[in-house]
Amino acid sequence: MPVQLTVNGQQHTADVEPDTPLMWVLRDTLGLTGTKFGCGIAQCGACTVHLDGKPVRSCRTPVSAVGGRAVTTIEGLSADGLTAVQRAWIEEDVVQCGYCQSGQVMAAAALLAGNPNPSDEDIDKAMRRNICRCGVYQRIRKAVHRAAELAAADRAAGGS
Numbered sequence: 001m002p003v004q005l006t007v008n009g010q011q012h013t014a015d016v017e018p019d020t021p022l023m024w025v026l027r028d029t030l031g032l033t034g035t036k037f038g039c040g041i042a043q044c045g046a047c048t049v050h051l052d053g054k055p056v057r058s059c060r061t062p063v064s065a066v067g068g069r070a071v072t073t074i075e076g077l078s079a080d081g082l083t084a085v086q087r088a089w090i091e092e093d094v095v096q097c098g099y100c101q102s103g104q105v106m107a108a109a110a111l112l113a114g115n116p117n118p119s120d121e122d123i124d125k126a127m128r129r130n131i132c133r134c135g136v137y138q139r140i141r142k143a144v145h146r147a148a149e150l151a152a153a154d155r156a157a158g159g160s
Contacts, residue, residue, distance in 0.1 A: 003063050007032070008076025018064035022056075023047045025063050026073055034074035034102045038131075045130030048103035049073050055110040074102040077109060084154060085109045088147035096134035104130050108144050117148055 005012045007030060014020075014029045026032045026049070035058055038046030042057035049058045050072040077083050082090070085108050095101050104127070111118055111126035118126070123144045132140065 003066075004068075005063070005066055005071060006068070007071045008073060009070075009079075014063065016063060019062045021059050022049070022061040022063050022066060022071065023058035026058060026071075032073050032075050036099060036102055038100065038103070043129075043131070044100065045103040045107060046100045048106040048130065050106060050110060053110065053113060055107050072106075074106055077105070083109060083147075084150035085112065085143075085147040087150055088143040092139055092143040092146055094136055094139045094143045096132075096136050100130065100132045100134075104132065104140055108140070108147060111144065112147055112151060116151060118144065 001015070001018060003014045003016060003018065005014060005025070007026065012030055014025050016025055016029060023035055023037060026035050027037070035049055036046040037059060038044035040059050042060040045057065047057055047059040048055050050056070051061070051066065052069045077086065085105050089095065089101065089105060107127055107130050111123065115122055120141060123141050127140060127144070
């Protein structure tokens with residue numbers, strides 16, 4: 001059954017069953033492999049994408065629930081380079097194994113979109129459902145703070 005999706009600003013038609021998890025449509029049908037399969041039960045956060053700007057677990061979101069809503073994957077965060085979050089991740093050398101990081105970045109981007117200057121408590125609350133088996137939580141928190149600084153500088157300079 002064909003399903004219409006808007007992913008990263010582009011219209012797509014996927015010939016899948018309506019109960020197919022969004023993650024598999026993104027990865028297997030659309031070839032957007034930045035979204036990772038972690039646990040399959042919406043507990044780890046590796047599969048986090050944005051649905052109308054809000055972070056959701058794509059492993060448990062049926063494609064039929066997406067409808068006319070906008071899906072953003074890590075590939076679609078920026079059309080013209082790295083976002084402040086991605087730049088901060090690099091600057092702060094967050095990544096160890098990297099498997100969970102696309103979900104971590106997506107959760108951080110959603111946090112900063114709604115709260116451009118989060119406290120440690122805000123960051124911990126927003127990121128608590130994203131598991132990092134390598135335990136780089138302190139680096140993640142530091143990178144979110146750095147991303148807030150970079151985004152503020154971008155705004156002051158007239159950027160996005």
